[in-house]
Amino acid sequence: MSKLKLILPAFFLFISLDAFSQRDDVGNYEYDKEYLFGVNKNTNGGLIGGISFKAGTRLDDSQFSFWGIELSNVKSPKESRYNTVLGNSYIFGKSNYLYAIRPHYGREIVLFKKAPNQGVQVSALAAVGPSFGLIAPYYIEYAVSRVQTVTEQYNPEVHQSRFNILGTGALFEGLGQSELAIGANLKAALMFEFGVFRSSVTGLEVGYMVEGYNKEIPLISTAENNQLFQSAYFTFFYGFRK
Numbered sequence: 001m002s003k004l005k006l007i008l009p010a011f012f013l014f015i016s017l018d019a020f021s022q023r024d025d026v027g028n029y030e031y032d033k034e035y036l037f038g039v040n041k042n043t044n045g046g047l048i049g050g051i052s053f054k055a056g057t058r059l060d061d062s063q064f065s066f067w068g069i070e071l072s073n074v075k076s077p078k079e080s081r082y083n084t085v086l087g088n089s090y091i092f093g094k095s096n097y098l099y100a101i102r103p104h105y106g107r108e109i110v111l112f113k114k115a116p117n118q119g120v121q122v123s124a125l126a127a128v129g130p131s132f133g134l135i136a137p138y139y140i141e142y143a144v145s146r147v148q149t150v151t152e153q154y155n156p157e158v159h160q161s162r163f164n165i166l167g168t169g170a171l172f173e174g175l176g177q178s179e180l181a182i183g184a185n186l187k188a189a190l191m192f193e194f195g196v197f198r199s200s201v202t203g204l205e206v207g208y209m210v211e212g213y214n215k216e217i218p219l220i221s222t223a224e225n226n227q228l229f230q231s232a233y234f235t236f237f238y239g240f241r242k
Contacts, residue, residue: 032058034201036239042209044074044231050100052235056108064108068127074098074211074229076219088167090140093222095154097136099178100211102185104129114193121193121203126186131211133181135218139169156221183213189233199242205235 034056042049050072056064075098079091106127114121137153143164144150151169159165189207209231216225 031241034239034241036201036237038205038235038237040070040072040233040235042072042231042233044077044229045072046075049073049233052237054237054239062110065106066108066125066127067103067105069104070100070102072100072102074100074133076223078220078223082162084166085163086166090165090168091138092162092165093154093156093220094138095221096138096218098217098219099134099136101132101134102129102211104185104187108191123191123193124189125191125205126188128186129184131183131185131213133183133213133217134175134178135181136178137174139173141166141169154221181213181215181217183211185209185211200238200240202238205237206233208232
């Protein structure tokens, strides 16, 4: 029930955007298309949570439609990083990565317009779309003896000693053994535009996302597996208009 209470407000915000867009706004945009590239930080990610691309089309003076795609590395809040005797680092108990690919479609409503070449523009947006999760094994380098090491997916029944873990596998190692999870995502956000040039745009998107998959995702072997992921996020973006 608590998860439902979090999802419903975002759903109703998405439904209400069309109705809100019917208000009579003053002013005209001098562009019909915009293309934005973003770097994301979220509560389910690391230092950089992911990257995104967004393409918008003007519908009227205050409303845009857009489509986009996001690539994100989803992490468990239970992850803890440790250092090894060799000075490397690893995440104890982690068994899989989750790489999320999120195409989506949405609407954006301008709440407050800015004067030409100055000020801040504020918009509300909501989007929905499918999610494709790549569940890739997390590999560690493990010492089975003083002279022999192996690189394999973490298994709590096999890799019982933290002190025998020497580091992680190579970047994207095991990606070829990934499993696919299919789901859907829904987000609602406010966007703040700070750009001073009419042909370009920079700004910040701050919002909330909920994402669900058709099966539980085993990220940490010692923690509960989840099917539903929720996160707050912000995205720094830069793009151009025409």
